[in-house]
Each structure stands twice: as C-alpha cells, then as structure tokens.
Amino acid sequence: MKKEYSETEIKIKTAAKSLFLRKGYSATTTRDISKESDINLALLNYYFTSKKKLFEIIMLETFYDFISKMVEVYNDEKSTLEEKLKLTSSKYIDMIIAEPHLPTFVVNELKNNPSSILKILKGQIMESKLVDQYNDGVKKGVYKKIDPIHFVTNILSLIVFPFISSPIIIKMKKFNRKEFNDMMHERKKLIPQWILQMIKK
Amino acid sequence: MKKEYSETEIKIKTAAKSLFLRKGYSATTTRDISKESDINLALLNYYFTSKKKLFEIIMLETFYDFISKMVEVYNDEKSTLEEKLKLTSSKYIDMIIAEPHLPTFVVNELKNNPSSILKILKGQIMESKLVDQYNDGVKKGVYKKIDPIHFVTNILSLIVFPFISSPIIIKMKKFNRKEFNDMMHERKKLIPQWILQMIKK
DNA sequence: TTGAATTAAACAAATGTTTAATAAAAAATT
DNA sequence: AATTTTTTATTAAACATTTGTTTAATTCAA
Known part of the structure; x- marks a missing residue:
C-alpha cells in the first residue's frame, strides 16, 4: 500500500508541501516547486505526472x-x-x-x-x-x-x-x-x- | 469617504466578490470576472486599475x-x-x-x-x-x-x-x-x- | 463637439507540460 | 572482468495555453 519514494521524489514532495501549505494550490507554481526543491522542472511531471496529481498526494x-x-x-x-x-x-x-x-x-x-x-x-x-x-x-x-x-x-x-x-x-x-x-x-x-x-x- | 460606484462598477464588484469568495484570489481570473459580470474584460482595468486593486477593495x-x-x-x-x-x-x-x-x-x-x-x-x-x-x-x-x-x-x-x-x-x-x-x-x-x-x- | 464608456484585438509574461538529447546506473553479454 | 546494451534519471529547450494588462478604435452621452 505504502509507496516507496526515491530521494528526488521526497525532495519534490517536501518542497511542494511547504509551498502548498503556505500559498495554496493555485498560488504555487511548478517552477516554485522546482526551485525550492532544487530539481529540474521536468522531473515534477516525470515523477508525479502533473501538479494536480502531486497536490492530491500531498493533500491526502x-x-x-x-x-x-x-x-x-x-x-x-x-x-x-x-x-x-x-x-x-x-x-x-x-x-x-x-x-x-x-x-x-x-x-x-x-x-x-x-x-x-x-x-x-x-x-x-x-x-x-x-x-x-x-x-x-x-x-x-x-x-x-x-x-x-x-x-x-x-x-x-x-x-x-x-x-x-x-x-x-x-x-x-x-x-x-x-x-x-x-x-x-x-x-x-x-x-x-x-x-x-x-x-x- | 464612501465612494459612489456606477452601475458597471457594481456589476464588476458583485461578480468579483462572488468569485473571490468561492475560489480565492489566485484561482479567480480576470476573464472569469468579466464573464460572470457580463462586462468587457478591459473595463476591469479601466475602473479598478488591476485585479489586485479590485481584490483589495472587496477584501476590505x-x-x-x-x-x-x-x-x-x-x-x-x-x-x-x-x-x-x-x-x-x-x-x-x-x-x-x-x-x-x-x-x-x-x-x-x-x-x-x-x-x-x-x-x-x-x-x-x-x-x-x-x-x-x-x-x-x-x-x-x-x-x-x-x-x-x-x-x-x-x-x-x-x-x-x-x-x-x-x-x-x-x-x-x-x-x-x-x-x-x-x-x-x-x-x-x-x-x-x-x-x-x-x-x- | 468634447469627454467618458465600451469594445475587439494585441502584447508580453507566466505557467503547466512535453520533447528530444544526454548522463548515469543497472543488466546482459562476451 | 571488461564491454556492450538497456533502462532509468536528468537536463535544457520548446510548446501551447492562460493570464493580466494595454492599445487604439468606436460608440455613447453631455
């Protein structure tokens, strides 16, 4: 049931959570997340398909x-x-x-x-x-x-x-x-x- | 102190308030507002300078x-x-x-x-x-x-x-x-x- | 006739996502 | 063990939309 996350995925999730909590879904951009987590922009979609999917995981x-x-x-x-x-x-x-x-x-x-x-x-x-x-x-x-x-x-x-x-x-x-x-x-x-x-x- | 608003301004403000309340600032677009209030997009900036200014008035x-x-x-x-x-x-x-x-x-x-x-x-x-x-x-x-x-x-x-x-x-x-x-x-x-x-x- | 109100179109910047190329790691083959 | 092959991870650039705002032309009212 519980998914095993790689180091990069954790970096993305951590940064995304911090930003979503502070600014909400709409005010947080994928570039914000990539900057804060220090990963390439494309990796967000590579690992989590879309901003929306990433948000749903974190929200849940x-x-x-x-x-x-x-x-x-x-x-x-x-x-x-x-x-x-x-x-x-x-x-x-x-x-x-x-x-x-x-x-x-x-x-x-x-x-x-x-x-x-x-x-x-x-x-x-x-x-x-x-x-x-x-x-x-x-x-x-x-x-x-x-x-x-x-x-x-x-x-x-x-x-x-x-x-x-x-x-x-x-x-x-x-x-x-x-x-x-x-x-x-x-x-x-x-x-x-x-x-x-x-x-x- | 109290500003006198024209009919059009009221239409914009009413629609904007409804949308800001429901979806928040970032998730509401100026085109949403122009559609909901049935006014031309440019009138928003004509009367209220910017989305941000309009929001501040409504928020206040x-x-x-x-x-x-x-x-x-x-x-x-x-x-x-x-x-x-x-x-x-x-x-x-x-x-x-x-x-x-x-x-x-x-x-x-x-x-x-x-x-x-x-x-x-x-x-x-x-x-x-x-x-x-x-x-x-x-x-x-x-x-x-x-x-x-x-x-x-x-x-x-x-x-x-x-x-x-x-x-x-x-x-x-x-x-x-x-x-x-x-x-x-x-x-x-x-x-x-x-x-x-x-x-x- | 003048100034305000309204419109369609355009602009530049931002945004989510994809592509295609490269680097790194893992697996397979010799 | 060394080399090749395959898969995975990472990157820079590009793409298509969306977004806030402005322009320039037109309509309306005083």
Missing part, C-alpha cells in the same frame, strides 16, 4: 496525518474522557504550533476535493470510544443530552480556530508570535476544563 | 462588514452580557448561512494582506462594552479570572469554526446542507449557554 497524506492524531486518542481504550480531552488539546496545539499553516490549508483546500479525501473520516470519530464515553455520561445523567456532534465540533473549534484567526488575535492583543504561542499553550489546560463545564449538567 | 469591504456586525453588538450600552452573546450568535450564524464561503475567505486571504486590512480592528473588540462586562463579572467574583482574549476567541471559535469545517461535519453525520444549517440554528441557543458555563466560577 496531510489530511490523513491531521485526522489520525485525533482518531488515535479518541479510540484509546484505557483513558478516561477527561484524559482524552487533555491529550487531544496538547497534541494538536503542539502539532499546529510546529506547522501553523496546517489548519488553514486543510479547511481551505478541503472544499475543492470533497469525497476522495473525506473517505478517511468514515465513522472513525462519531463511533469512537470518546463518543461512547460521552453517551455513557448522558445515560448516567451527569452530562447534558445533546447530539454528540456538538461535543466533537466544540473540541476541535476551541483548539483549531484560534490558529486560523491568529492574525486577528495577534493584532487585537499586539502579540508577537511567541506570545501567541504561549496563549495557545495556556489553552492546553483550559480547553479540557471548558469542555467539561459545557457538557456537565 | 468584506472584512469590514464581518467585523462591524460584531463590534456593533459588543458595544451596545443597554444589553447585558448574556443578551450580547445571544445576539452575536444569532446574527453571525444567519450571516454565514447566507454566505457560507465568507469565513474561509476572510481567514484565508487574511494571512496574505496583513496590516492594511487589520487596521479596522484597532481596539474595537478588546475595549468593547462586552469585555468591560466580562471584567466586571471577574471583579465581582462571579466569573473566573482569565485573560479576556480567551473569552472573545471562544465565542468566535464556537460560532465560526463549524462553518469552516462543514465538509467534515457533513461527512461525519451524513448531513445534507439543510440538516447542517439546522444544526447551526440549534447552536444559536447553545453557544451562549456554553460560554456562560465556561466563564462561571
């Missing part, structure tokens, strides 16, 4: 990484709901601080490539252990009875949206990048608390 | 509308904090349902045009009546003492992010567009409740 891998990080935690058998919240916040915030363009890229290029990429999602979140645990809490009367989609959506919203709107936050608070990141580190503790307060009766 | 207006809706409510003198939360949720959700591409457009093109557009923000949110009311609650000991930036960020996150991630939500829940919108209408009531629970001691 990136989205898969993005979702996997969530699915792994959500389906862990041992941890409690609260532990899952903490781990998700922590992992995601670290991941996005390391690659700040990731969320904008994912949500933005997503609306163009619908079904093929979204196949990855197939029930892995709404049928996760985390949602089970939430539903158990509802049954026991400790959590409010609301469609779990809100629960799942709220977690991701509180984690990811601040990054997407970082230019606004940075402007409003006169932050520099480090101060913004500190704010996000702070949220690792806060988000699990907030989510619990939101669902508790 | 759109972002201004987007922020104004918030600022108005946040600075209302009469309403309580809870009422402001309800009104913001309601207004924003209606606005974005009417123009679903708005949030993605704003956040995505924002990172490219930083200062000029973000000037609009100048203290209008962090120094708003809403933030005052929040700080009062903190002083009175009814709200937790956390930097109000989290408060402001969380409101926007819970309102806007679900729209941005709508392809994911629609896929996870096997929703159609109407069912997704219903979910968002449901959140008009829920978000103010959630926010209050998050800040209460």
Whole structure:
C-alpha cells in the first residue's frame, strides 16, 4: 500500500508541501516547486505526472496525518474522557504550533476535493470510544443530552480556530508570535476544563 | 469617504466578490470576472486599475462588514452580557448561512494582506462594552479570572469554526446542507449557554 | 463637439507540460 | 572482468495555453 519514494521524489514532495501549505494550490507554481526543491522542472511531471496529481498526494497524506492524531486518542481504550480531552488539546496545539499553516490549508483546500479525501473520516470519530464515553455520561445523567456532534465540533473549534484567526488575535492583543504561542499553550489546560463545564449538567 | 460606484462598477464588484469568495484570489481570473459580470474584460482595468486593486477593495469591504456586525453588538450600552452573546450568535450564524464561503475567505486571504486590512480592528473588540462586562463579572467574583482574549476567541471559535469545517461535519453525520444549517440554528441557543458555563466560577 | 464608456484585438509574461538529447546506473553479454 | 546494451534519471529547450494588462478604435452621452 505504502509507496516507496526515491530521494528526488521526497525532495519534490517536501518542497511542494511547504509551498502548498503556505500559498495554496493555485498560488504555487511548478517552477516554485522546482526551485525550492532544487530539481529540474521536468522531473515534477516525470515523477508525479502533473501538479494536480502531486497536490492530491500531498493533500491526502496531510489530511490523513491531521485526522489520525485525533482518531488515535479518541479510540484509546484505557483513558478516561477527561484524559482524552487533555491529550487531544496538547497534541494538536503542539502539532499546529510546529506547522501553523496546517489548519488553514486543510479547511481551505478541503472544499475543492470533497469525497476522495473525506473517505478517511468514515465513522472513525462519531463511533469512537470518546463518543461512547460521552453517551455513557448522558445515560448516567451527569452530562447534558445533546447530539454528540456538538461535543466533537466544540473540541476541535476551541483548539483549531484560534490558529486560523491568529492574525486577528495577534493584532487585537499586539502579540508577537511567541506570545501567541504561549496563549495557545495556556489553552492546553483550559480547553479540557471548558469542555467539561459545557457538557456537565 | 464612501465612494459612489456606477452601475458597471457594481456589476464588476458583485461578480468579483462572488468569485473571490468561492475560489480565492489566485484561482479567480480576470476573464472569469468579466464573464460572470457580463462586462468587457478591459473595463476591469479601466475602473479598478488591476485585479489586485479590485481584490483589495472587496477584501476590505468584506472584512469590514464581518467585523462591524460584531463590534456593533459588543458595544451596545443597554444589553447585558448574556443578551450580547445571544445576539452575536444569532446574527453571525444567519450571516454565514447566507454566505457560507465568507469565513474561509476572510481567514484565508487574511494571512496574505496583513496590516492594511487589520487596521479596522484597532481596539474595537478588546475595549468593547462586552469585555468591560466580562471584567466586571471577574471583579465581582462571579466569573473566573482569565485573560479576556480567551473569552472573545471562544465565542468566535464556537460560532465560526463549524462553518469552516462543514465538509467534515457533513461527512461525519451524513448531513445534507439543510440538516447542517439546522444544526447551526440549534447552536444559536447553545453557544451562549456554553460560554456562560465556561466563564462561571 | 468634447469627454467618458465600451469594445475587439494585441502584447508580453507566466505557467503547466512535453520533447528530444544526454548522463548515469543497472543488466546482459562476451 | 571488461564491454556492450538497456533502462532509468536528468537536463535544457520548446510548446501551447492562460493570464493580466494595454492599445487604439468606436460608440455613447453631455
């Protein structure tokens, strides 16, 4: 299943990913990619047929990484709901601080490539252990009875949206990048608390 | 201050806005715009000098509308904090349902045009009546003492992010567009409740 | 009659892709 | 082991479109 990539292919993919993340599909040219990866222009088509195909490969891998990080935690058998919240916040915030363009890229290029990429999602979140645990809490009367989609959506919203709107936050608070990141580190503790307060009766 | 636009200029602007919102700056061509607005290609440059200039005008207006809706409510003198939360949720959700591409457009093109557009923000949110009311609650000991930036960020996150991630939500829940919108209408009531629970001691 | 609005055509630059030639590596043959 | 052959990788150049913008001519309105 997993393709073995040559050194040159990896160089192309790395440069392409960096550029696609920063500038998006349309604003990235094949010459940009060839320059950034220091390979001849024609090799892009030689190895990946077209810019579009190359993009689809990168989009698929990136989205898969993005979702996997969530699915792994959500389906862990041992941890409690609260532990899952903490781990998700922590992992995601670290991941996005390391690659700040990731969320904008994912949500933005997503609306163009619908079904093929979204196949990855197939029930892995709404049928996760985390949602089970939430539903158990509802049954026991400790959590409010609301469609779990809100629960799942709220977690991701509180984690990811601040990054997407970082230019606004940075402007409003006169932050520099480090101060913004500190704010996000702070949220690792806060988000699990907030989510619990939101669902508790 | 406000420029008076001729009929042709409005036709161009309307078509351009629709296209920029749907496809972004780079993926929209001047010929797309001329076709959609049914005007001659050269008129775009005749009236707006360049594609870039036209985009900046539209970006500025759109972002201004987007922020104004918030600022108005946040600075209302009469309403309580809870009422402001309800009104913001309601207004924003209606606005974005009417123009679903708005949030993605704003956040995505924002990172490219930083200062000029973000000037609009100048203290209008962090120094708003809403933030005052929040700080009062903190002083009175009814709200937790956390930097109000989290408060402001969380409101926007819970309102806007679900729209941005709508392809994911629609896929996870096997929703159609109407069912997704219903979910968002449901959140008009829920978000103010959630926010209050998050800040209460 | 003058200035503004509109048009078709043209221009130059950029862009994704292909071609044809060469270099390098691997395989086959002597 | 040495040489030839074949396959693969890399390159510079070219190709056909697309794209943003301009020109020069024409129509329209004041």
